[in-house]
Amino acid sequence: MTFNRDVPTAQVPPRKSLRIVIADDHALVRDGIRARLEMIDNLDIVAEASDGFEAVNLTRLHNPDIVMLDISMPNCNGLEAARMIRSENSKCRILFLSMHDNAEYVKAAVDAGANGYLLKDVCTSGMTSAIASVAAGGFYVSKNISLDALKDDGDKAASNPYNLTERELDVLKGIAEGKANKAIASELGIGVRTVESHRQRMREKIGGGNAAQLTHIAMEMGLINSGSTDKLAP
Template sequence: MSSNISIIIADDHEVVRDGIRARLLGTSDLKILAEAKNGAEAVDLVQRHSPDVVMLDISMPVMNGLEAARKIRENKHDCKILMLSIYDATEYVQGAVKAGANGYLLKEADAREMLSAIRSVAAGGLYFSAKVAPSLMPASFAPAIDEEQSRQHSNRINGSVSATPPPADPSRICAYGLSGRERQVLQGIAGGLANKEIAEKLSISVRTVESHRLNIREKTNGGNTAHLTRIATELNLI
């Protein structure tokens, strides 16, 4: 690892970027090159600055973090990608791995863990917060791997997991990190069903449907029904 690790920070919330910057400033081996407020800006900044590490928030406008990670890999950049998120859901973690991320750090991480994560991925390793560790276990992926491969792929370090998970089954990964229930709700929305009709069809409450609908909009950066219908079409739900 070089004496200075160059970093690009991408998050749509200025207060979050400020917080990350505050944690990293004054650390002799880290250098912040630039900051982005959406995924498209992050991809452009990586192209221009070739950082060692890019820290990508998953939920961003214009282009979300997963899409940005895939674009960075498509552009053949060898920078390390450290995803940032408030979500610890399996779909998000596996989606990040599939997109080419080297690590997944929850935003609740303290400064010490954040520094450890950055240094780990910069050195060529992988870093995943402890809460998302179960998402990296063989049972969470398909095809399954044998016990010896599992031992080689997973190694718990200081309450986190440094791992090289086996390839994920694309059919089980949702590009937007939607859960199975959220995909069902999205399918209902795209089918023109009202919240009450979706609730009856799925045997859940209207309030639960409304909650899922809000989550879907946040995860997909979606707005109106037409946009959500396009997302559903993209995911082959209709």
């Protein structure tokens, strides 16, 4: 099972600057991440950490919106740091940026409280898509990662990885069935503008995507079967 495919069309939602702490034990990696993110107007890198303990302390000090953590760090690794951050701050979003691409590491990150997991070969657009998704309350995983280890009935990240509301799931299902906004609105008993609002919020959580990509996500989440995809809504 895979999740968002680094959709290049997604952008960080246009609102107040998101405050970010970057944690990686390699200064060159931190410099590269900072250089990419500083090109985005509404992202503010408030601090950098070289190990997990420093990441925890800087999170306490700056109360960022997002902490970007490497897994392999000295003194206190990223998983331990994530658990400490999550125990103290339920609102801070945790996004891992790691070289490890196997499902066991992803599951460990999710269990530690992660809201997203990126590989270090991610492109700039993929990184901004991930930030947009986790900032909007979704769950984001980089491409080429198998998440079979997360497929248990009690795992919310596997069944609803983007934290969509019940109504957003209804709209996603309608899109995947090839229905236009007017038809979805009629079926759900709501206005067309309401459908458009749900659709926009859903896209922000997912990180963008056209009708075909949204349909693929709906299939992975079990909202439709492969026989329901003959016609796609624009």
